[in-house]
Amino acid sequence: MTEKQIKIADRLLRILVEHDGRVNKDSARSLLLKEFTERMDRIDINFVFDTLINDYKLVALLGEGWLRLTPEGEKMARRGMKNYQQKLSIKEWWKESKTAAILISLVSTLIGSVITVLITALLEG
DSSP: OOOHHHHHHHHHHHHHHHHEEEEEEEHHHHHHHHOOOTTTTEEEEEEHHHHHIIIIEEEEETTTEEEEEOHHHHHHHHHHHHHHHHHHHHHHHHHHHHHHHHHHHHHHHHHHHHHHHHHHHHHOO
């Protein structure tokens, strides 16, 4: 997300908090359009809606015309999008690190097994 999109996302999350975690989608869009008035902001607002709903799952549709905060969205509304993205980056790095550690462990075990078989064969032969 761009800096502008992060600002829009933070504002949308705050709007939801201000309205007890749920708001009419058109009302939220109108409030955002009053604050973000540059030509490309309309596209960014649509992008943010889609991203928060489909990618990050911080906001969910409530019926067809309403938005609501998810439990994760409630937490992140207080922390902000930038912190949320950092949290996701750390989680992804940790997951990759654990995967790498498992692979290294498996390869080490395999090499150890091969060496054990070779040494046993040499000692018996």
